[in-house]
Amino acid sequence: MTATSAEQRQVLILGGTSEIALALAAALASRDFGLILAGRDSAALEREAKDIELRYEVPVTVAHFEALDPDSHADFWQSLQPAPQGVVCATGLLGDHNDARRDFDHARRILDTNLTGCISVLDQAARHFEQAGEGFIIGISSVAGDRGRASNYYYGAAKAGFSTYLSGLRNHFASTGSRVRVITVKPGFVATRMTANHDTPALLTAHPEQTARDIMRALQGRRDVIYTRWYWRWIMLIIRLLPETIFKRTKL
Numbered sequence: 001m002t003a004t005s006a007e008q009r010q011v012l013i014l015g016g017t018s019e020i021a022l023a024l025a026a027a028l029a030s031r032d033f034g035l036i037l038a039g040r041d042s043a044a045l046e047r048e049a050k051d052i053e054l055r056y057e058v059p060v061t062v063a064h065f066e067a068l069d070p071d072s073h074a075d076f077w078q079s080l081q082p083a084p085q086g087v088v089c090a091t092g093l094l095g096d097h098n099d100a101r102r103d104f105d106h107a108r109r110i111l112d113t114n115l116t117g118c119i120s121v122l123d124q125a126a127r128h129f130e131q132a133g134e135g136f137i138i139g140i141s142s143v144a145g146d147r148g149r150a151s152n153y154y155y156g157a158a159k160a161g162f163s164t165y166l167s168g169l170r171n172h173f174a175s176t177g178s179r180v181r182v183i184t185v186k187p188g189f190v191a192t193r194m195t196a197n198h199d200t201p202a203l204l205t206a207h208p209e210q211t212a213r214d215i216m217r218a219l220q221g222r223r224d225v226i227y228t229r230w231y232w233r234w235i236m237l238i239i240r241l242l243p244e245t246i247f248k249r250t251k252l
């Protein structure tokens with residue numbers, strides 16, 4: 001594939017330094033998608049862009065993106081010329097739950113990074129794709145949004161809101177006969193810098209490359225909502241079915 005055709009199939013990756021996003025970026029590049037890596041750390045993004053360009057011979061550019069500055073998102077989207085045909089939103093902040101309980105500013109940072117900041121930029125993409133009549137949005141939410149737990153209910157509330165937003169957007173496009181796709185990704189534990197200081201069970205912790213493979217399968221197939229790894233669908237089904245009288249006493 002030539003550089004020109006890869007540019008025509010360009011995907012914007014928000015949260016371009018995320019390990020999940022970078023594994024997905026490599027998988028997309030290996031299928032000849034050009035990429036725009038967007039985020040706050042320009043030096044890291046430039047490094048990753050060069051590496052992907054060298055390995056896969058597709059064009060990779062970088063762009064500055066700050067989720068906590070929604071007023072900049074319209075200009076940010078306009079600055080992407082040509083506009084991408086797909087967007088992956090991997091922006092996220094786990095934060096410190098106990099800090100968030102003590103300090104609402106920290107709670108708000110968790111909510112804005114995972115929810116309002118993502119909605120604000122994806123609205124720009126959704127409007128563009130709606131006019132273009134095609135495009136795709138992949139939103140990386142979390143199983144944490146499926147049921148509120150004592151250990152992370154600010155992050156969980158933001159992810160629940162994000163999953164609901166993605167569901168509504170998908171419903172909007174499908175009900176208007178649009179070809180725009182919206183895919184919700186619900187990872188369980190993934191070994192990245194986000195979870196590096198957390199004791200996650202080895203058997204239930206995926207590598208970013210496994211998560212990326214599951215997402216690529218969804219993009220190439222017809223799935224709207226995926227759990228990754230697959231067993232999280234069944235774990236979360238059981239957790240969601242637990243009666244509240246029992247669930248409220250658990251320490252999951």
Ligand SMILES: NC(=O)c1ccc[n+]([C@@H]2O[C@H](COP(=O)([O-])OP(=O)(O)OC[C@H]3O[C@@H](n4cnc5c(N)ncnc54)[C@H](OP(=O)(O)O)[C@@H]3O)[C@@H](O)[C@H]2O)c1
Binds near residue numbers: 141186
């Ligand atoms: N790891 C897991 O177990 C797990 C499980 C379920 C869901 N997820 C979700 O998967 C996605 C990727 O996470 P990850 O595990 O790969 O963690 P990560 O490496 O910490 O990635 C988070 C990304 O979000 C970016 N980000 C944070 N705040 C931002 C802001 N204000 N503006 C712009 N970008 C910002 C970070 O950029 P900087 O480099 O600038 O900080 C980074 O690129 C997240 O949405 C996360 O919630 C992860």
